[in-house]
Amino acid sequence: MKITGYRSLTTIHDWGRPVGDVNGVVEAGITETPILLLETDGGLTGVGLGQHADIDRxxxxxxxxxxRAVTALYDRMLAHVFKSGHAGATYGAVAAVDMALWDLKAKMADEPLWRTLGARSRFVPGYASGLCYGLEDEAFQAHYALWAERGFTGAKIKGGRDVERDIRRLTMARDLLRRNAERPALMLDVNECWSRKQAVRHVTEIEARIDLTWIEEPLRRWDAEGHAIVSRAVKAAVATGENLTGLDQFTPLLEARAVDVVQAGSVWGVTHFNRVALAAHAHNLPVSPVGYDANPIAHAAAAAPNMVGIEIQDFGFPLGLDVDQQIMDGGLVLGDRPGLGIEVDEAAIAANRLNGTWSRPGGPHVRPRHAGLGLVPNGRADAER
Known part of the structure; x- marks a missing residue:
């Protein structure tokens, strides 16, 4: 079987609520989901999810x-673009192809990808993460009550601007999840919005009142020295890595002992996750894949010996995608459909007339001008863009 071509589609995910973080909120709750369909001469089509604007290169x-030579083809793609670099949009295209290749490899074996990758169990433990920054307190509480009903014992909230608001919401999440665990795991994700001193002050104030499991992306993604300082100054673990593209970008963090929970973005593909997980394992660190539409990296996470939990962001899936998995018992239950278990209804996608706003050049998901310049917990972060 040979690869003969590709097609690109874009569907939408209607979250039914505002979604976003300290950098910006999509009030309409509708975001884009790019889909890459990799064609073969054998009648099978591989499905890859994620931005792939640089696919032609x-x-x-x-x-x-x-x-079937998927890992070798991953390196071949990197070699093909090495002069211009593999970050950003280029790496997104590499990842989407890689995901589609793994989907094809498992389909050719007529088995779900979690089997192909060597997992023993179809269950993948997870934690709740509702991209909840734009929710008012009442809606926030109602939303996380739904996660509690599905057996979740951990939750990550979006915050970083107001320490009292963060403490209030972490407390709400804790009290809701106590129906499933006496001491739920509580995480705070601030999406790179702090300075080093602001991070230490903010987390220290939270830890005086809340048992915080981890603080996520407290600083800019490349600041290994700063992450090491924060990790040593607070009790909570430091989690980061979702926006790093390529295993080489993790090396400074690992060498500086600057990360306690190694994260890999689900949009960067299966091979990327596997290599990051192995590097974390070699440093005796846990790995956690960051959530994305249809949870495609859950198959790889199921086989990783050091996987601590996958981020799960919603109960539904993008329009036109039928996904063979269930969200229950505090995690994901993967099905038996071959490959990623994703079927694409192209007619439904073509008939859609809604548009997402997540990636518009003007925002809302644009880093604020003053992010990272604050010194105190509620430091200026968002007044101007």
């Missing part, structure tokens, strides 16, 4: 190749 590296 990446695809020649896999055209005419056997999709």
């Amino acid at each position: 990446v695809f020649p590296a896999v055209e005419g190749e056997d999709p």
